[in-house]
Amino acid sequence: MTLHQQYVAFSTIVIKEFMRFIRIWIQTVLPAMITMGLYFVIFGNLIGSQLSPIHGFGYMDYIVPGIILMAIINNSYANVVSSCFSSKFQRHIEEMLVSPMPNYLILLGFVGGGLTRGLVVGVAVTLVAAFFADLQVHNLAVILIVAVLTSILFALGGFINAIFAKTFDDISIIPTFVLTPLTYLGGIFYSVDMLPGFWQSLSYANPILYMINAMRYGMLGVSDIDVGVALGIIVAFVIVLYTYSIYLLRKGVGIRT
């Protein structure tokens, strides 16, 4: 395939994915806005108003970056895992497999779809946040880089989950038992400085902590972790998951007999 043909094929998958989640926006975009809105009302407004500032910011302002990133993480992952598994389940992934698209293009197409949904929902949740908090931008470039890289990372995670999944139960196990706990323990609602020694050390093993702190730096200018280190870790994870995904595609695991 020429470069232009590859671009056409890539954009075909991304547009198809975009149309898919927009067609069912009540199931894909709206729930995140409502759930995150409830976080703002309950944690930010009702409970947060009783708490003292963290790193000089009111509790509501402090949790906004993490909540936006949580929406991006969940939706990037959910889009790819559900779309890819459903295409495996209904076997229409074969439409792509019989075409001359190279493996990396199929992967990038799915990831592009996850990225698109992650960013659309991220913007939607940011708009909801604007009703509750005084949104701040300390470094726009960091915000955009963290949002895009984190979205790509979890889209890749969703793809790997879908490749190994054999039933619909398998696509909910990772989000329920891994993703949600790691996200909640990733410092959305607190600073790791507030944790006792052992738990603080343990938190540093959680990759989501680095993403949330990098996002918080981009919006508020404060972080528990050096932003350069955080970005480096996100990029490293993206490279590892991308390489592993390509390996799985090349081997045909889960999709080729």
Place this chain on the structure above:
Amino acid sequence: MSPALSINNLHKTFPNGNVALQGVDLEVQQGDFFALLGPNGAGKSTTIGIVCSLVRKSSGNVQVFGHNIDTHMEAAKSCIGLVPQEYNFNQFEPVAEIVINQAGYYGIERKLAVKRAEKYLRQLELWNRRKDMARELSGGMKRRLMIARALVHEPRLLILDEPTAGVDIEIRRSMWKFLREINAQGTTIILTTHYLEEAENLCKHIAIINNGVTIESTEMKSLLTKLHVETFVLNLRQSVNALPAIQGYELQLVDDSTIEVSISKEKSINALFEELSRHGIDVLSMRNKTNRLEEMFIRLVEEGAL
């Protein structure tokens, strides 16, 4: 001119130890209409799956228009359009979008893809249903949708894995007409089917696979000439109680006005009619008991080889 498809010594053993192919050899010339037959589980779909990269081969060599699938998979896949045995499209997507997106996967710009989708959906009488969700189509329409989807990138080799399974005879015949036209325009077609009448009507060459091995690959005509004995069913004008003994012919009374007769290739059917007439038996009509290819197919599969 390289063959449209060349398969040499193709083997496939699945991870569970099931041996699906143990040395399939095939050669399909450009422009051919080729039948690939075999009983259920013979290895037809596995062979097709390997050619289209849906199944990984254990060993062997496959070339599509001279492109080796091990080294030039993309080029090989660009030449192929696949109509699989089972529905494999998104049931919740509109008909036209399925065809247009497939073109996109081959790098065809949307503007051209829309034109092509219209062309093939019209030819396959699905244009009026283009906005419907695929799940709303009937079984025959779904089969035709998969043909339109397989043709949208205008492949040089069209592979149809039981395209008319479960389709009524009227639609089947219209699909045959369409496939003949596509073949006449230069597209090489490989067809697997359980309707042997279909293979006999459409195909110029034929290969039979059994137990993962090619047991026959030849011209349709030359295969049928190997059929030494044909069985005919004769409907009689009058009822008869007993049959005369006629030398060289095996006659059997099915009911009082129907006879079944096996005639070897060397014997004349006219001579049989004369003999029957001499005994006062008039034949009203005659038909083959089974399709000729069916008889040959059963014989070959039962024997394992000629």
